Amino acid sequence: MISQRPAAAAGRSEAGHWEGDLITGALNRSAIATLAGRASRFTILVHLPGPQHDARTVRDALVQAMTTLPTRLRRSLTWDQGKEMALHEQIAEALSMPVFFCDPHSPWQRPTNENTNGLLRQYFPKGSDLRVHGPKALAAVAAELNDRPRKTLGWNTPTALLATALGNEARS
Numbered sequence: 230m231i232s233q234r235p236a237a238a239a240g241r242s243e244a245g246h247w248e249g250d251l252i253t254g255a256l257n258r259s260a261i262a263t264l265a266g267r268a269s270r271f272t273i274l275v276h277l278p279g280p281q282h283d284a285r286t287v288r289d290a291l292v293q294a295m296t297t298l299p300t301r302l303r304r305s306l307t308w309d310q311g312k313e314m315a316l317h318e319q320i321a322e323a324l325s326m327p328v329f330f331c332d333p334h335s336p337w338q339r340p341t342n343e344n345t346n347g348l349l350r351q352y353f354p355k356g357s358d359l360r361v362h363g364p365k366a367l368a369a370v371a372a373e374l375n376d377r378p379r380k381t382l383g384w385n386t387p388t389a390l391l392a393t394a395l396g397n398e399a400r401s
Contacts, residue, residue, distance in 0.1 A: 231329050231331050231338050234305060235304070238305050241268045243304065244269055244304075245268075245301055245302040245303060246267045246268065246304050246307075247265065248264070248267060248307045248308075248339040248341050248342035249263060249264045249265075249291070250263055250311075250343075250346060251263070251313060254353075254356070254358050255357060255358055258280045258358070259277075259358050259359035260277050260282035260359060261275065261353065261359050262274070262282075262290055262294075263345055263349060264291075264294070264306075265342045269390040269394060271388065272374045273294055273295075273371060275294045275367075276290065276363060276367050282313055284313055284315035286313075288316040288320050291306075291320055291324075292324060300325065303326040305329060307329045307330070307331065307339055308330055309330070309331050309335075310333055317330075345374070349370070353370075375391075
């Protein structure tokens with residue numbers, strides 16, 4: 230549960246702690262997995278092909294997307310209690326990263342991801358078919374969000390903050 234999540238995740242004091250969720254399309258027949266870094270607000274969009282966004286599909290897609298990250302950027306993942314995370318233990322094992330869950334009906338416990346999903350609705354309106362957006366289109370949207378200066382980040386971009394965090398950790 231989220232109460233067991235490391236203090237560094239709650240305090241946004243180090244990179245590598247993520248919040249995740251699905252945004253769904255018309256009639257829940259399509260979805261995109263969204264990941265947002267708590268400290269940097271860096272966004273990763275995960276393509277879920279076809280109408281499936283069950284536990285196996287989400288597990289495979291998250292593991293594939295997150296294995297591209299350096300190990301030090303895989304400190305924790307916080308998700309809601311959706312059935313798409315039924316295989317969370319396999320995700321945690323594959324990524325060597327613990328998975329935490331919000332309390333039931335408490336999306337505000339993942340504020341970074343909720344805010345990110347709100348921004349993403351500018352690109353992916355509710356009720357649309359999300360299957361039409363392939364991996365390249367999702368990467369382009371994520372890049373645009375990651376290169377957008379944010380007031381909450383002192384007008385830095387998520388990309389710059391993540392690069393700084395990686396540079397600082399490399400010097401440590």
